[in-house]
Amino acid sequence: MAFLLLIEDDEAVRTALEMGLTRQGHRVITAPTGEDGLKLLREQRPDLIVLDVMLPGIDGFEVCRRIRRTDQLPIILLTARSDDIDVVVGLESGADDYVVKPVQGRVLDARIRAVMRRGERESNDAATFGPIVIDRAAMAVTKNGEDLQLTPTELRLLLELSRRPGQALSRQQLLRLVWEHDYLGDSRLVDACVQRLRAKVEDVPSSPKLIRTVRGVGYRLDNPQ
Amino acid sequence: MAFLLLIEDDEAVRTALEMGLTRQGHRVITAPTGEDGLKLLREQRPDLIVLDVMLPGIDGFEVCRRIRRTDQLPIILLTARSDDIDVVVGLESGADDYVVKPVQGRVLDARIRAVMRRGERESNDAATFGPIVIDRAAMAVTKNGEDLQLTPTELRLLLELSRRPGQALSRQQLLRLVWEHDYLGDSRLVDACVQRLRAKVEDVPSSPKLIRTVRGVGYRLDNPQ
């Protein structure tokens, strides 16, 4: 599901969490100290970091700050007991979430997913959906390698859908995300834009494989095998 | 531990609960009215909502219903006295739990953890019932890995049942949850929809293993071994 770096000095906790998270479908690399962690971060570029606060050498907060100097990836802090948390210090050093030890893989996994969902908006990586490649940095979309000329609105719509792949979005949500409207009269606005986007994106616009209709709800961008 | 939105008009109660919950390790944001709460919900996407029932303007039940139109996150209702609770109304407007005021942060924290634990299986992750997998984010249902084409009403019905696995729901409750009707004439409406859902979901629709009939009451979604 995600590519994680786990920084934790206690070997028992480390291996337990590593196994738990691997079982949840994540790819996990680990480091026992902050220094090792920062090195691994540079070498392997994980998607998310799970970071123990109490570390030998530089502590978790400091690791957090150093990461934030150069990277924006999500960071989840692990802390030993709830009263040890200094929320303010943690937030100010740039963490996205906390989990209190002792923690089970399931719980941590749920938090990871939550943070990743939150963070998906800001991701700048290229995304691929079948023949479609969305390059967020270039704000360009290609189909089978050829440039697609999307209009601004079509592009925003595709971007919002692609930030939540596989998730159904209601017309209301899309109106807010793409058009920044707050109300939905009876309007074919979203449908019309989806139609135009499908005409450019789908191989067979009349039987769409990428932008699926979810009846009674809205639309969803799928990733075909 | 969790990222909470607390909606409560009484400032003394609000700040007291906010402090208590923060001390328990939660990250808390607050709103004094339903409108403010709904706005914050959209902007900040908390994991869980603690919601006072008595609010100026739109009341807690109504806030609850509006949230449920677009979001699945857990909702805990705060109510002033136990005899004020209309448990049925509350459940039907989509709340996950109740706490009776006056409430201490510790108690509320325990309920929050309980609801979150319950919610981890449900929330946006997939729920499994025998061969059926319900992907709430995608609003899609599969049986043995194959896509089931559920109609909007069938899907809403299945979602409401799956939010309370093993719990019998009356036709009246289902009417409110799925159809937002308030009255129950003598109608085969729920039965008819259950029948259609069973036809798609069950292996042997005539002897259902998932959607069980509870005679004299209604229906219940079971999780067979």
Added chain:
DNA sequence: GCCCGACTGTCACAGCGGTGTCACAGCGGT
């Protein structure tokens, strides 16, 4: 074990509502 009443399953059908589609006019950018 039988009967009866109440409850539930089933079905066909007509109406309706949601969705796809399109053309057009206004608007803004070039």
Added chain:
DNA sequence: ACCGCTGTGACACCGCTGTGACAGTCGGGC
């Protein structure tokens, strides 16, 4: 001034949905 993007309303289509009637089933009382 021109051109292309956008939002709107109209319209058609299709499949969902609620209804009512009837059949089947269950459970309790005797």
